[in-house]
Amino acid sequence: MERKIKTTGKVVGIIANLVIVDVDGPVAQNEIGFIHHPEADLMAEVIKVMGKHAYVQVFESTRGLMVGTDVVFENHMLEVTLGPGILSRNYDGLQNDLDKMEGVFLQRGNYTDPLNRDKKWAFTPLAKVGSQVIAGDWLGEVPENGMPHRIMVPFKLEGSYTIKSLVAKGSYVVDDTIAVIVDANGKELDITMVQKWPVKMPIRVYKEKPRPFKLLETGVRCIDTLNPIMVGGTGFIPGPFGTGKTVLQHAISKQAEADIVIIAACGERANEVVEIFKEFPELEDPRTGRKLMERTVIIANTSNMPVAAREASVYTAMTIGEYYRSMGLRVLLMADSTSRWAQALREMSNRLEELPGPDAFPMDLSAIVSNFYARAGFVYLNNGETASITFIGTVSPAGGNLKEPVTESTRKAARCFYGLSQARADSKRYPAIDAIDSYSKYLEYPEVQEYFNEHISKTWLDKVIVAKDLLLRGKEAMEQINILGDDGVPIEFHERFWKGELIDFVILQQDAFDKIDCSTPLVRQEYLLKSVLDVADTSFEFKGFEDVSTFFKNVINQFKQLNYSEYESDQFNGYVKAIDELVQAQKK
Amino acid sequence: MNMETQAFQTVYTKITNITKATVLLKATGVGYEEMALVHGRLAQVVKIYGNDVTLQVFSGTEGIPTNAEVVFLNHPPQLKVSDQLAGRFFNAFGDPIDGGPEVEGEIRNIGSPSVNPVRRMQPSELIATGIAGIDLNNSLVTGQKIPFFADPDQPYNQVMANVALRAQADKIILGGMGMSNDDYLFFKNVFSNAGALDRIVSFVNTTDNPPVERLLVPDMALTAAEYFAVDKKQKVLVLLTDMTLFADALSIVSNRMDQIPSKDSMPGSLYSDLARIYEKAVQFPDGGSITIIAVTTLSGGDITHAIPDNTGYITEGQLFLRRDSDIGKVIVDPFRSLSRLKQLVIGKQTRADHPQVMNAAIRLYADAANAKTKMENGFDLTDYDERTLVFAKSYSEKLLAIDVNIDVLEMLDTSWQLLCANFTKAEVGIKQEFLDKHWIEN
CATH class of the missing domain: 3.40.50.300 (P-loop containing nucleotide triphosphate hydrolases)
Structure with missing residues (x-):
């Protein structure tokens, strides 16, 4: 989309945020243009071209816009600005920094810089002068909130380049030239910490x-x-x-x-x-x-x-x-x-x-x-x-x-x-x-299965399948009970139903608002699944179906308290013991 | 609405096309969304193509001749705002309908820009309504937006009026759309009997008025709300009833504009159209706030229809009313109702046991519903089933019914009493620390 002169045009039609522009030169699909509304410049994107008419979608309200208003096209698609200082920012959909906008209300046509141009970053070179680089290669890095932010050869560059110079370790602002690279024809390019990329294209470096x-x-x-x-x-x-x-x-x-x-x-x-x-x-x-x-x-x-x-x-x-x-x-x-x-x-x-x-x-x-x-x-x-x-x-x-x-x-x-x-x-x-x-389709991938065998345990996936089966059987049992009534089915159905409930209440349900229960590390999940399946594997002795629900409600309650307790704390171990006692007492 | 025409304005007299809701004429120098007078009726620019300008005539085009006078007013829809708005009743254009004088004040464009999300404050102040179905199970917070999903025969307007009067708002703005004259008079009476008229501003489109005029009502109400919330830093409660009729008007207009309808003949932009209104609910940094309570009437309780469905994705929860035949009263349905912002206040501004007590009671109430199904199907009930049924009845009566008016502490204590009277600790399943503190041994 390289053009020497910017294409301009005039508004000829307005329907909500779709504006039709009569253009005087070439325009590209998805090219960005600005409509010079008297109150503010409104950003827009070309979404259709019919003859001399470019249809643009305006990213702002078109209230008060008149036909005849000038439009200038920018020779590029919708782009984001990439460089250190993006982390912890709050942007709008077009990457305007919301914190830099004045006032409580958003004003249309208020476009703000996504980066801080004055902040100095501690740059450390990673590449060597004289080496060959291509788009995406790391030239150096700056720490950004504890993360290594790599400064890369701009993604838009094609072919291979030689690093002619690279600045020394030190502090620089994002627009400082940190490297000069040379292409095969000897043309030099200054590289800063900032580059732009059109959002609708994937970055494939x-x-x-x-x-x-x-x-x-x-x-x-x-x-x-x-x-x-x-x-x-x-x-x-x-x-x-x-x-x-x-x-x-x-x-x-x-x-x-x-x-x-x-x-x-x-x-x-x-x-x-x-x-x-x-x-x-x-x-x-x-x-x-x-x-x-x-x-x-x-x-x-x-x-x-x-x-x-x-x-x-x-x-x-x-x-x-x-x-x-x-x-x-x-x-x-x-x-x-x-x-x-x-x-x-x-x-x-x-x-x-x-x-x-x-x-x-x-x-x-x-x-x-x-x-x-x-x-x-x-x-x-x-x-x-x-x-x-x-x-x-x-x-x-x-x-x-x-x-x-x-x-x-x-x-x-x-x-x-x-x-x-x-x-x-x-x-x-x-x-x-x-x-x-x-x-999760990933469970079917052999490489994933291998990963689980190696990193959790060889029996993990089998246990997961057992748990899923128990859930399904519990659901089936519930349907039977609902049709035939509590005493219309064998006690075994109640047991099956409650084993499903056990997995549901203890593993599936999780309190997102509790400090401890909100997040369960994998080791703890492994422990929990094993403990729950141990209970489900046990053969119990029940006199009537009411005993089944009483027993499982007690077990579930203890497990829930356990989920609220710090892993392997005294409190936690107390509940482990209580569960064991309940199970032993009811065992066949 | 500012309708003064200015000197030397071009008067057009050649309308080329007329449909039921729009007229088309050749004109120049016209701005998008600009207002105009067509044959003395208010209209707005909805499409410009070259010199062809399409105007939507709010009150319909009946009787408009092709040589009617058309004058453009050079401004979008506007409202004059000042303290004089308080206690007044207006139509959809912001003109007084109570026989009082015109309001003097600053002219504001309606449908103004939205609040920068980084400037919003997190809603954090509980709105107590005394209704336990709301305060206990679905607490409201300033800056929230929440509708009643109700069938047309349910007493939603009464509950809404109660909530409005108890909510201790500095201003209450009523936006009535397609409101029956009886309901309009109901609100007028309730507010004046409560001596609250000076806190109330009303914009009303009744069923007597043309439906398309309704489209202006929410923006009028919210422009007034923003004046009080931003300029005067007040807590403003906006009541919008009935948003289903608002959406119906949207579909009429989109149909006349030859737009391709999406689900349920609603315009494809329904979500954005509704969001623009509801998102005006906000907690401002300097104390002012706008809270929106709306009504979306359902047809036969169907919440999958495009209007309630889109609304549900925009609002921060929804409130359902239901008639409980066991106690013969209307209750706030604990299953289908939800306030998404309650997590911000319950257990924080209210007692720490609030979230757990609330969840336990609703879970047991759900067990009662299952027991009831069992009973209706002719199965024997267990002892536990029997106890849930006893619990559910008193829970409905003492807490869920809409005529309850108690404070939150009393609601929590009542819940504990009901839980302890009917269940064991294991059945209740609440965190041990709260059981230790609040459990009442029988």
């Missing part, structure tokens, strides 16, 4: 992208134990409103093992974003002893912000994730909710008068979603280091119907499915993940 095989610990038992997600894996959480999607997503982002956490609040409630703003700066990160906020980036495009920027926000988040992945870091990206993103696509498609697909969504929805999920992954960088983006999106299915287009499209793209159930939420069984319907 890695050598290889194998299938994910390492477990990502989230501390959420019904994920880690039953349907685990891998480092660099993809998952999605569909659920009707009120089933605890957001609480679950916050829990994962607080607890999961990752270097960088990126949260894209895409068309969601502003108060939920405020909750992150308030909580994350206070949450201590157990691994580094620093605050969680220091390694978090928030892309806040709440539901009342302009709809076109909402579409951009998920791409902005993913591109920032890819940037940090190229530094050899493990990134966790959470998007809440991808349905709002799809709705933004629908609104624009509708204004463009495209023929609609199912539920009026654009026909290519499925392809767009798949392309996006495909940008996550575990990679080997060119220098042999590993890095990853684990992506978990939430889906808000209309009417709680999992057959709607966004859920269906996502199901094709994501490898883990964590379905939230209304019935579980209604009976306050949180997290409301339906363990029977949910799945």
Whole structure:
């Protein structure tokens, strides 16, 4: 998209945030332009070209806009600015720094710099003068909130370059030249710590992208134990409103093992974003002893912000994730909710008068979603280091119907499915993940199975399958009891039902608001699964079905108290003993 | 609404197209979303293409001739704000309907920009309503937005009026959309009988008025709310009833604009349209706040319809009313109701045992519902089943019924009494420290 002179144009039509511009020169699809509204310049993106008319979606309100207004096109697509100082920032969907904006209300056309240009960073060179480099190679690093932030050869460069000079260890601002590189024709290029990248293009500066095989610990038992997600894996959480999607997503982002956490609040409630703003700066990160906020980036495009920027926000988040992945870091990206993103696509498609697909969504929805999920992954960088983006999106299915287009499209793209159930939420069984319907495709990967055998134990996967079977049998038993009545079935059915309940109450249900129960380390999950299965394996002697429920309620109660206690503390051991006594007393 | 026309304004007299809700004419120098007068009726620019300007006429186009006078007003919809708003009743355009004088004040554009999320404060102040179904199980917080999901025959307006009067807000702004004249008079009477009229501002579109006018009501109400919350740093409670009728008006307009409908014939932008309104609920940094309590009427309790469904994803919970035939009263349904912001105040501004007591009681109430199903299916009940049924009845009567008016401590103590009277400690399953403190041995 290299042009000497900027193309200009004039507004000829306005329908909400779709503006038609009569252009006087070449324009590119997805090129960015600014509309010179008398109050402020409004940023817009070309989404269709018909003859001399460019259709642009405006990222702001078009109130008061008149035909004849000048438009200037910028010769580039929607880009993000990448460099040190992104961590702990709060951006809007177009990467404007929200904290730099004045006043309580957002003013349209208020675009702020995502980086701090005056801050000095302690730079250490990593490469050597004279060596050959390609896009994405590390030239040096600066510490950013405890994370090594690598300064890389700009991703846009093609071919191989020689490092002509590299600055010495010292402190520099982001715009200082830290290296000069030379291409094959002897042309010199100054490299600073800042580069730009168009958000809709994936950054592919890695050598290889194998299938994910390492477990990502989230501390959420019904994920880690039953349907685990891998480092660099993809998952999605569909659920009707009120089933605890957001609480679950916050829990994962607080607890999961990752270097960088990126949260894209895409068309969601502003108060939920405020909750992150308030909580994350206070949450201590157990691994580094620093605050969680220091390694978090928030892309806040709440539901009342302009709809076109909402579409951009998920791409902005993913591109920032890819940037940090190229530094050899493990990134966790959470998007809440991808349905709002799809709705933004629908609104624009509708204004463009495209023929609609199912539920009026654009026909290519499925392809767009798949392309996006495909940008996550575990990679080997060119220098042999590993890095990853684990992506978990939430889906808000209309009417709680999992057959709607966004859920269906996502199901094709994501490898883990964590379905939230209304019935579980209604009976306050949180997290409301339906363990029977949910799945993790990763459990079928031989490399994952091998990883479990080696890192947890050889019997782990067998136990997981036993637990799943017990849940299923419990559910079947419950259906029988409901049909035939309590005394219409053998006592054994009651036992089966209560063993399912035991796993449900002790392993699946978890109190996200309790200091200890909110996150269970893997060793503790291993212990818990073993203890619960030991109880389930025991043959008991019951006189009547009422004894069964009394016994199991007591056992569950002790296990719940155990979940609230510090691991292996005296209190904890006390409950272990109490459970054992209960079991011994009832044993055959 | 500022309707003064200015001197030397162009008067257009050539309308080319007329539909049920829009007119189209050739005009220049027109801004998007600008207001206009068409044949003396208020209209707004909804589409511009070259010199072709499409205007949406709020009160409909019946009787408008092609040579009608069209004057553009050079501004978006506006409201004059000042303390004079208090105690007054207005129509959807902000014109007085109570026979009083015009309001003097600063002119503000309605539908203004949203609050920068980093400038918002976390909602943190409990709104006590005295209704245990709300305060105990679904506590409301300033800056929250929450609707009643109710069937048209349920007493939602009465409950909402009660909540509004007990909530100790500095201002209550009523936005009535498609409200029956009887309901309008009901609110007027309740507010004046409570001596609260000076705290109340009302914008009302009744069923007598054209439906498309309703589209202005929420923005009018919220512009007034922002004036009191931002300029006067007051705690403002906004009541919007009925948002289903608002959404119906949206679908009428989108249909007339030839837009492709999405689910349930609603416009594809329904989510954004509703979010723009509800997200005005906010806790400002310097003390002012806007809390929105809305009503979304359901058809036959169907919450999968596009209107309640989209609303549920935007609002911070929802409140359901249900008639409990066992006690013959309307209760706040503990299963389907939810306040998402309650975690910010329960156990923090209220007693520490609040979250656990609340959950235990609801779980046992759910067991009672199962027992009831068993009983109805003709199965024998266990002793535990019998006890849950006894518990559920008193829980409904003493706590869930909407005529309850007690404070939160009393609600918690009552819950403990009911739990202790009917269950063992293991059945209640509450954290040991709270059992030690509050358990009453029988």
